[in-house]
Amino acid sequence: MKRRSNDWIVGATIIVVMVGIVFSTLFLQQAEFGKKPELMTARFRDVGGVQVGNAVVIRGVVSGRVKQIALAPNDWVLISMEINEGTLMPTDPVVLVQAATLFGEWQAIITSRAAVPVNREVETQLAEADGAPAGALRGAVLPDIAQLTTVAGGIAGNVASVSERVRTAFNDTAARELRRSIRDFSVLSRDLATAVKVQSRNLDSLAATARLSFADVATSANALQRTMARVDSATSQGEVQEILRQSRQASQNLRNATERFESLSRSLVSAEANLRGAIGKADTILARVERGEGSLGLLVNDPSLYRNSDSLLVDLRRLVVDFRSDPKKYINVRIF
Amino acid sequence: MFETIGRVFREALEAFGQAGSLAAEAGRSVRDLKTWGPNFSQQARALGVNSLPIGILIALFTGVVLALLASYSFTGAVPRYLVGTLVQKTVMMELAPVLTGLALAGRVGANIAAELGTMTVTEQVDALETLGYDPVAYLVVPRILAGVLMFPIVVGAAMFVGLGAGWAASLGLLDMSTSEFLKGARLFFDGFDVRYGLVKSASFGFAVTVLGCTNGLRAKGGAQGVGSSATQAVVQSAVMILVLDAFWAVVWLLGRAA
Structure with a gap:
C-alpha cells in the first residue's frame, strides 16, 4: 500500500512537471x-548573423521562423523559412536579413522588391540573386548595426579630431585677430566701395565727355566735309578770288581803323596831360581851402560865416517868397 | 604541513575513486531490477517529491530577486523587456539547476550518507549481504536512479516557478506589462536552454547520490562517523555541483558558441 502510494505520487509529480x-x-x-x-526558401551571398529560430517578419508582423540555413553550390547560402499558414505575401517578394536589435538578434524581412531601401550594395546582391531557381526568393543582407555604428564611430572620431584642432587653433588670440581682420576687411570693403563709386562716376563723366567729344x-x-565740299565747289566757281579780295579790303579797313585809333590815342595823351594839370590845380586849390586860405577856405573853415550865409539864404528865401506874394510891396510902377 | 596537504589530497582522490568504483558497480547492478525496483518509488518520493517545496521556494525568491536586479541594472538605453530575457536565461540555464542542486546536495546528500552510514555502522549492510542481497543493487541503485530522474523534475518545477515569479515581480513591482515581459523572455528563448538545465541537473543528481552513497557506505565508528560521512557528502556534493556546472558550460556552451 505504501509502495503504491509512493508510485502514484512520484508518477504524478513527474508527469505534472514534465507537462509543465x-x-x-x-x-x-x-x-x-x-x-x-x-x-x-531564399538564397543569399551572405546571411550575416541570422540563426535558426530567428523571426521572419512581413510588414512588421512576425509571420514565421528561420528553419534551416545551408550552404549551396556557387557560393550561395539557402535559408529555409517556415511561414505561418495563410500569410499573405507581398508582390514580387524579396528577403532582407538584418539585425533586429543591438544585442545580436537578427531577423528576415519579406518585403516587395519596390519597397527595398535604396542601397547600392543591396541592389547588387538582389541583382545577383535574380536568377534564383524556381520557388526561391531573392535575398540580400542589410548593413549590420555594428558596421553602421563602426562607421558612425569613425565619423564621430574624425569630427572630434577636427573640433579639437579647431579648438586648439581658434584660441582667444586667434579670435581677437579674426575679429580685427573682419573689422579691417569691413573698412577696406567700405573704402573699396567708395572708390568704386567715385571711379564709376568719373567713368560716367568721362564717358559723357567722350560722347560729347565724339559728337x-x-x-x-x-563741317569739314561741308567745307571741303565748298572748297571743292569754290575752286571750281571763282569764289576763292572773291574771298581774297574781300580779305584785302578788310585788311585795308583795319589799317585805317588802326590809324584812327593811334590819332585818338595821341589826343587822349594830350587830354590826359591837361587833366593832370587841372587835377594839380584843383589839388592846390583844395589844399588852400583846407588851410582856410581865400574866401572859399574861410567859408569852409569858419562856421560862423557858414551860419551867417545860411541865415542870409533863409532871409533871402523868405524875401523872395514875400516878393512873390506881394510884388507891389517892392515894385512901384507908375506910368504917369 | 606538507604531510597534511598530501593526506587531504590523497583522501579526496580516494573518495572520488571510491565514488567512481561505486558508480561502476551500480551500473552493473542496474540489471538486477527485482532488487532495486521495489525501492525506487520510495527513493524517488524521498529525494524528489519531498524536495519540491525547497526547490520551489528557492526558485520563487530567485525569480523575484532576478527581476528586480535586472530592472536595477538595465537603466538608460537598455529596453526594459530585457528583464524577461535575463530572468528566462538565468533561471533556466543557471540558477534553477545550481541553487536547487546545492539545496538538494544538503538535503539529499546528507540524508543518503546518514541513512547508509547508520546501516553500515550497525552492520545492516553486512546483514543484507548475508541474506544474499546485493547491497549496491538494493541500496545504491534506486537512490542513484531516483536522483538522476527526480533532480531534473525538481529543477524543472523550479524553472517554471522561477520564471513565473519573475513575471509576477515584473508586473507587480516594476510596472511592466505581460507582453513586455514575454517579449523579452521569448526574444532569446531556445529549447536548448531547457535541455541544458535539465541535463545539468540530472548530472547533479547523479553526483549527489553517488557521493552520498559512497560516504555512507564507508562510514566508520559510531554516530560520529555517520555525522562525519554526512558532512563529507554534503561538502563533496556541493563542490562537485560547481565543478560539473563549469564542466557543462565549457563542454556544451563553449562548443555551441563555436
Whole structure:
C-alpha cells in the first residue's frame, strides 16, 4: 500500500512537471498547433548573423521562423523559412536579413522588391540573386548595426579630431585677430566701395565727355566735309578770288581803323596831360581851402560865416517868397 | 604541513575513486531490477517529491530577486523587456539547476550518507549481504536512479516557478506589462536552454547520490562517523555541483558558441 502510494505520487509529480516544462517551452517558443506552416526558401551571398529560430517578419508582423540555413553550390547560402499558414505575401517578394536589435538578434524581412531601401550594395546582391531557381526568393543582407555604428564611430572620431584642432587653433588670440581682420576687411570693403563709386562716376563723366567729344568730332567732321565740299565747289566757281579780295579790303579797313585809333590815342595823351594839370590845380586849390586860405577856405573853415550865409539864404528865401506874394510891396510902377 | 596537504589530497582522490568504483558497480547492478525496483518509488518520493517545496521556494525568491536586479541594472538605453530575457536565461540555464542542486546536495546528500552510514555502522549492510542481497543493487541503485530522474523534475518545477515569479515581480513591482515581459523572455528563448538545465541537473543528481552513497557506505565508528560521512557528502556534493556546472558550460556552451 505504501509502495503504491509512493508510485502514484512520484508518477504524478513527474508527469505534472514534465507537462509543465513542455507547455512552458512551447509557449515561449510561440509554437502553434494545428497549423501547417508553409516552407519558403531564399538564397543569399551572405546571411550575416541570422540563426535558426530567428523571426521572419512581413510588414512588421512576425509571420514565421528561420528553419534551416545551408550552404549551396556557387557560393550561395539557402535559408529555409517556415511561414505561418495563410500569410499573405507581398508582390514580387524579396528577403532582407538584418539585425533586429543591438544585442545580436537578427531577423528576415519579406518585403516587395519596390519597397527595398535604396542601397547600392543591396541592389547588387538582389541583382545577383535574380536568377534564383524556381520557388526561391531573392535575398540580400542589410548593413549590420555594428558596421553602421563602426562607421558612425569613425565619423564621430574624425569630427572630434577636427573640433579639437579647431579648438586648439581658434584660441582667444586667434579670435581677437579674426575679429580685427573682419573689422579691417569691413573698412577696406567700405573704402573699396567708395572708390568704386567715385571711379564709376568719373567713368560716367568721362564717358559723357567722350560722347560729347565724339559728337563734336562728328560735327567737325561734317563741317569739314561741308567745307571741303565748298572748297571743292569754290575752286571750281571763282569764289576763292572773291574771298581774297574781300580779305584785302578788310585788311585795308583795319589799317585805317588802326590809324584812327593811334590819332585818338595821341589826343587822349594830350587830354590826359591837361587833366593832370587841372587835377594839380584843383589839388592846390583844395589844399588852400583846407588851410582856410581865400574866401572859399574861410567859408569852409569858419562856421560862423557858414551860419551867417545860411541865415542870409533863409532871409533871402523868405524875401523872395514875400516878393512873390506881394510884388507891389517892392515894385512901384507908375506910368504917369 | 606538507604531510597534511598530501593526506587531504590523497583522501579526496580516494573518495572520488571510491565514488567512481561505486558508480561502476551500480551500473552493473542496474540489471538486477527485482532488487532495486521495489525501492525506487520510495527513493524517488524521498529525494524528489519531498524536495519540491525547497526547490520551489528557492526558485520563487530567485525569480523575484532576478527581476528586480535586472530592472536595477538595465537603466538608460537598455529596453526594459530585457528583464524577461535575463530572468528566462538565468533561471533556466543557471540558477534553477545550481541553487536547487546545492539545496538538494544538503538535503539529499546528507540524508543518503546518514541513512547508509547508520546501516553500515550497525552492520545492516553486512546483514543484507548475508541474506544474499546485493547491497549496491538494493541500496545504491534506486537512490542513484531516483536522483538522476527526480533532480531534473525538481529543477524543472523550479524553472517554471522561477520564471513565473519573475513575471509576477515584473508586473507587480516594476510596472511592466505581460507582453513586455514575454517579449523579452521569448526574444532569446531556445529549447536548448531547457535541455541544458535539465541535463545539468540530472548530472547533479547523479553526483549527489553517488557521493552520498559512497560516504555512507564507508562510514566508520559510531554516530560520529555517520555525522562525519554526512558532512563529507554534503561538502563533496556541493563542490562537485560547481565543478560539473563549469564542466557543462565549457563542454556544451563553449562548443555551441563555436
